[in-house]
Structure formats: C-alpha cells, structure tokens
Amino acid sequence: MTAQLPATLPITRGCPYAPPDEHRRLRDEAPIQRVTLPSGETAWAITRHEDIRAMLTDPRFSSDRRNPNFPLLVKGQRINTGFRASLIGMDPPEHGPARRKVVGEFTVRRMEALRPRIQEIVDQHIDAMLAGPKPADLVKALSLPVPSLVICEQLGVPYADHEFFQLHSSRLLSRVTPPAERKASIDALRDYLGELIERKAQEPADDLLSRQLDKQDDREELVSLAFLLLVAGHETTANMISLGTMAFLERPEDIRKIQEDPSKTLPAVEELLRYFTIAEFAVSRVAVEDVELGGVLIKAGEGVVPLSNLANRDPDAFDHPEELDIERGARHHLAFGFGAHQCLGQNLARMELQIVFDTLFRRIPGLRPAVPLDSLPFKDDASVYGIHEFPVTW
Amino acid sequence: MRIVADTDLCIGAGQCVLTDPAVFDQDDDGTVVVLVEHPEGGQVDSAREAVKLCPAMALSLQE
Ligand code: SF4
Numbered sequence: 001m002t003a004q005l006p007a008t009l010p011i012t013r014g015c016p017y018a019p020p021d022e023h024r025r026l027r028d029e030a031p032i033q034r035v036t037l038p039s040g041e042t043a044w045a046i047t048r049h050e051d052i053r054a055m056l057t058d059p060r061f062s063s064d065r066r067n068p069n070f071p072l073l074v075k076g077q078r079i080n081t082g083f084r085a086s087l088i089g090m091d092p093p094e095h096g097p098a099r100r101k102v103v104g105e106f107t108v109r110r111m112e113a114l115r116p117r118i119q120e121i122v123d124q125h126i127d128a129m130l131a132g133p134k135p136a137d138l139v140k141a142l143s144l145p146v147p148s149l150v151i152c153e154q155l156g157v158p159y160a161d162h163e164f165f166q167l168h169s170s171r172l173l174s175r176v177t178p179p180a181e182r183k184a185s186i187d188a189l190r191d192y193l194g195e196l197i198e199r200k201a202q203e204p205a206d207d208l209l210s211r212q213l214d215k216q217d218d219r220e221e222l223v224s225l226a227f228l229l230l231v232a233g234h235e236t237t238a239n240m241i242s243l244g245t246m247a248f249l250e251r252p253e254d255i256r257k258i259q260e261d262p263s264k265t266l267p268a269v270e271e272l273l274r275y276f277t278i279a280e281f282a283v284s285r286v287a288v289e290d291v292e293l294g295g296v297l298i299k300a301g302e303g304v305v306p307l308s309n310l311a312n313r314d315p316d317a318f319d320h321p322e323e324l325d326i327e328r329g330a331r332h333h334l335a336f337g338f339g340a341h342q343c344l345g346q347n348l349a350r351m352e353l354q355i356v357f358d359t360l361f362r363r364i365p366g367l368r369p370a371v372p373l374d375s376l377p378f379k380d381d382a383s384v385y386g387i388h389e390f391p392v393t394w
Numbered sequence: 395m396r397i398v399a400d401t402d403l404c405i406g407a408g409q410c411v412l413t414d415p416a417v418f419d420q421d422d423d424g425t426v427v428v429l430v431e432h433p434e435g436g437q438v439d440s441a442r443e444a445v446k447l448c449p450a451m452a453l454s455l456q457e
Contacts, residue, residue, distance in 0.1 A: 057451055096405075103406035103424035108415070331409075331447055342407045342449035350412075 007035045009045060009305060010073060010175075010281060012380035016373075017247075018322070019280070019309040023047070027310050032296040035305070038175070043071035043284070043303035044296070047310040049317035049334065051294040052283075056339035058293075061285035061304060063341060065089040070286045071303025073383065074175050086224040088341055095340060101215045102225060103344060105154070105208050111347045114150070118352055121149050122359045130363075135370035135393040142360070143241040143390070144234070147352055151233030154348075155226060156207025157196065165189060169231045173383045193226045194219075229345070236279065237349045239379070239386025241356050244272045246376070246390065247324060248357065249369055254326050255361045262358055268326035269353045274333035275324045277309040278385040283337045308334040366394040395433060396456040397441050399426045403452035410448060414440035426452060 011020040026033065027047035035045045046052055055061055064070065066085065087099055104110075122142075129141040148166065152159040168185040171177045177185070197209055197219065204210040209226055216222045248255050258265045284305045287298045298304060312333045313321040336343035343349070360367065369376075370391035377388040397417070406424025410417075417437050419427040433441045445453045 057449075096402075099405055100423060100425075104422050105424075106408075107406065107420040107422075107424050108408040108411040109420065331412075331443075336407075338449045340405050340450055342405065344407075347408050347412070 007033075007045070009035050009037055009307075013378070013385070016376070016378045017275070017324075019277075019307070019313065023307055023310055027307070032294050037071055037073055037303075037305070039072045039074065041071055041303065043305045044298055046293070046304060046306045047314070048294060049311040049314040049332075052306040052308065052311045052334055053338050055285065055293055055304060055306065056283060056337065056341075058291065059092060060287060060289040060291045062091050062288045063089055063095075063285060064091055067286045067288075069301045069303055071284045071305050073281050073284070073305070084218075084220045084224040086228040087344070088228060092340070098221070098225075099340070099344070102208075102212065105211070106344050106347060108347050111351050114154075114348070115351060115355070117153070118146075118150055118355050119359070121146055122355050123363075126359060126363050130394075135391040138245060138390040138392045139238070139242055139387065140389075142356065143238040143245075146241065146356060147237035147349075148234055150348070150352060151230060151345075154208055155229055155233075156200065156205055156209045157193075157226075157230060161192070164192070165230060166234060169234045170382075172231060173235050174381055175383060176381050189227055189230070190223060193230070194223050197222055197226065232343075233345060233348075235382075235384045235386065236345075237352050239278050239384055240272065240276065240349070240353055242387040242390050243276045243278070243385075244269070244353060244357060245360065245367075245392075246369070246373060246387065247272060247275070248361065249367065250373065251324075257326065258357060259361060264326065265354045265358050266350065267329050269350055269357070270331050270333070271324060271326050271328050272353070273335035274312045274318070274328075274330065276385065277312045277333070277335050279335070279383070280307060280309040280385065281305060281383065283308065283334075283341070306334075308337075364394045367392055368394065395438060395441070397428050397431055397433060398454045398456060399428050400452045400454075401425050403450045405450045405452070407449050410444040410453060413444040413447060417441060418444060 007026055011022045013020050026045055031048045032044055032046050034042055036042050090098055125142050125145055129136050148162055149159055168189050171185045200210045201213055212222055258268055286303050287300050289300050291298045315321050318330055336346040370393040379386040404426045410426055411420055417430045417440050419429055421427050430437055
C-alpha cells in the first residue's frame with residue numbers, strides 16, 4: 001500500500017509562473033500517490049506526462065460526473081442540479097455521437113474563416129483602449145471581451161447579456177463560491193439558455209445553437225452543450241490572454257521575435273499554453289475497473305486527478321521544462337487535455353491568442369504594466385488560473 | 395508508408411490538420427480526411443508528428 005501523505009489538493013501557487021512547490025514535492029516523492037482533496041475525498045494524483053496520456057486514452061477511466069466516486073476538487077460541488085450530462089461528463093458509447101454532432105462547428109477550416117471577424121473585434125477593442133483613460137485594465141478592455149464576443153456570435157447568444165453570464169461563469173469557476181450560490185448560478189444560466197434556445201426554435205438564425213436544433217431532438221442536451229460552450233469559451237482564453245501578455249511584457253526580445261516573424265506567434269502560443277496550464281485539474285476521472293497505471297494499482301471506484309501543470313513540466317517529455325522558450329515548437333503538452341475529450345474549442349483559442357498577441361504589440365508598442373507584476377491579483381481561488389485585473393499603460 | 399485513419403475514433407480535434415494541412419484535412423463534420431495516403435519526404439515527419447499528437451489515437455502508419 002502506498003503511504004498516505006498529508007497532501008491536500010489544490011494548493012495556491014507561490015510563484016505565479018510555476019506549479020506550487022507542494023505539487024512538485026508530491027511528484028518527487030512518488031509520481032502517482034494518494035492525496036486528500038478539499039472536498040475531503042481522497043484520490044490518486046498523477047504527475048507524469050506519460051501516465052496522464054495513458055490514463056486519458058484508457059476507457060477504464062470514466063468522465064461521468066454522476067458517478068458518486070468522481071473526484072471533486074471543490075467542496076459542495078456535488079450538488080444535484082437535475083442537469084443533463086454535458087459532453088465532458090459523457091463516456092462511450094454516448095460521447096462519440098454527441099461530440100460528432102458539434103465538432104464540425106470547430107474545424108480548423110471553420111476557425112480560419114472566422115479570422116477576419118476576430119481581427120476586427122480585437123482591433124475595435126484596442127481602438128477603444130487607446131481612446132480611453134490610462135492606465136487601463138487589460139482584463140476588462142481586451143482579455144475578457146474578445147473571447148466573449150467571439151463565442152457569443154458563434155453560439156448566437158446576445159452579447160448584450162454579457163454581464164449576466166460573465167458573472168455566473170466566474171462564480172462557477174471560483175473555488176470559494178458557496179454551494180447554494182453555485183447552484184443558483186447554474187440554475188440562472190440554464191434558465192437563460194433554455195429560454196434562448198426556445199426562441200431560436202421559433203425563429204432560427206444563422207448560428208451554432210440554431211443549427212444544433214436540427215441535429216438534437218433532446219432539448220435538455222442542447223442546453224447542457226450551450227452551457228458548456230458558453231462557460232468554457234469565456235474564462236479560459238481570457239486568462240491566457242492576460243497571462244501571455246504579462247509573460248511577453250517581461251520578455252521584450254520575444255515581442256521583437258514575433259513582430260519580426262509572425263509565423264513565430266503560433267509556436268509561442270503553444271508554449272504559453274504549456275507553461276501556464278491554466279486548467280490544471282480539468283481532466284479528473286474515476287476508475288470503473290482495476291487498472292495498473294505506472295506500476296500502481298488503481299482500484300475500481302477510485303478517483304484520479306492528473307496534475308497537468310506538472311506533466312507539462314515533466315523533464316521526460318520536455319527539455320529544460322521550467323524555461324519559457326517560445327521557439328520550443330513542442331505541441332504535445334496537455335493544456336487542452338488528451339484523449340476523446342480533448343478541448344473542442346482548442347483551435348478557436350489558438351487563433352484568438354495568435355491574433356491578440358500579434359495585434360496588441362504591433363498597435364501598442366509602448367505597452368507596459370502599470371503596477372509591479374508580482375502585485376497583480378492572481379486567481380489562486382479559481383479552477384482556471386489567471387489574473388483578476390491587469391492595469392497596463394503605454 | 396501508408397497513413398491509416400480510423401474515422402470512428404476521430405474526435406475532430408484537428409491536431410493533424412494543424413500539423414500539415416497538405417497531408418490532412420477535416421470534412422464538414424470535423425472528421426479527418428487523409429489527403430496524402432503515401433507520404434514522402436518531409437510529409438513523412440508530418441505524418442509521424444500527427445500520429446503522436448492525435449488525442450484519439452485515430453491515426454497510424456503502416457511502414
Ligand atoms: S488529430 Fe486525430 S482526432 Fe483530431 S482530427 Fe486528426 S485524426 Fe481526428
């Protein structure tokens with residue numbers, strides 16, 4: 001039996017650029033070991049790149065969040081919402097056909113067709129930032145509205161309601177939201193999306209939700225999908241814009257490199273995704289059979305929590321892993337997960353980040369932080385890492 | 395060498411298309427389409443990279 005260590009997950013990052021020291025210590029002691037979660041439950045923490053990839057492609061590990069043993073990071077997360085499983089909570093044979101209904105909306109080609117519109121949105125927000133007062137909050141001026149507008153237009157959700165759904169998304173992703181408030185946010189979003197989809201059934205438009213109405217007979221399943229895409233489309237890319245901008249501002253030579261050769265931006269985005277791994281706990285699973293993984297026996301019914309942030313700094317998978325090297329060119333990081341559930345919106349995220357970084361530093365070459373970077377309010381209290389507010393000037 | 399794609403496994407993540415759009419494409423439903431079945435030269439490396447990156451293990455090579 002593995003020794004029970006008093007390790008508790010998650011732990012806030014000491015250094016905003018790196019996984020918490022306690023997580024590294026876990027990895028150094030044993031790459032797979034039992035830990036206690038804030039919910040009070042225990043689970044296996046997995047830290048090696050190879051083990052996480054093997055786990056995420058092994059059907060003996062389930063994504064079904066209705067499983068009473070599914071490991072939860074947040075206390076009170078196991079609330080009965082009466083909500084249909086969304087894509088991320090489904091296993092085969094249910095998952096494949098459900099994902100296939102929507103994945104055509106996110107192909108590389110379709111994302112490429114969105115490029116001019118995303119560029120326009122980015123330019124408009126930079127125009128507004130330049131016309132407004134200094135310092136400006138990058139999060140409010142750019143990081144959040146750009147992905148928000150893009151996902152709203154794609155889904156067919158009125159952006160005019162953005163304050164409402166941004167508030168509820170951030171409550172859902174905060175680890176300190178009380179259970180009752182969490183449930184209230186879920187209900188509010190579900191009711192909102194249910195009504196919106198009802199309106200689209202009466203008056204279809206040229207958007208993803210209207211098109212899905214033709215493919216989905218199950219209205220509740222569609223509400224779940226809309227919910228997932230709306231929430232996931234917000235905080236993730238937004239946080240990567242803020243963190244990536246911060247990293248670039250500290251490294252003027254890297255800004256110069258992408259300005260001189262824009263083909264370097266996409267590999268840089270890939271490296272930033274690896275380096276920050278903002279959804280570090282996004283891919284928990286529960287074993288439905290006994291499985292031997294990396295020399296450890298995981299029993300049916302036990303939860304598994306991969307620490308993707310450590311796996312993305314696994315020296316067996318990446319050379320000099322603690323360095324941010326925008327020319328690394330390594331794409332096998334796990335920032336978007338792996339296996340059948342790998343992020344549906346990854347190519348949209350890549351494109352948004354690429355356009356934002358190319359445009360921001362070209363249009364505001366004098367951009368600089370308005371406060372010392374180590375004083376920024378980092379999101380140590382959220383399931384997706386990021387920055388709450390980022391004052392910048394130029 | 396031949397690239398084999400299991401379209402039942404494909405989840406449409408597009409990692410293959412990003413690796414080399416001259417070798418891989420996706421149809422309107424997101425499923426992989428192999429444009430060059432027998433890669434040569436630099437496309438051999440692309441094919442190997444795509445096999446490694448495909449999250450659904452839908453791609454393989456027959457040497
Ligand atoms: S990388 Fe794999 S899953 Fe993704 S589109 Fe290509 S074949 Fe399909």
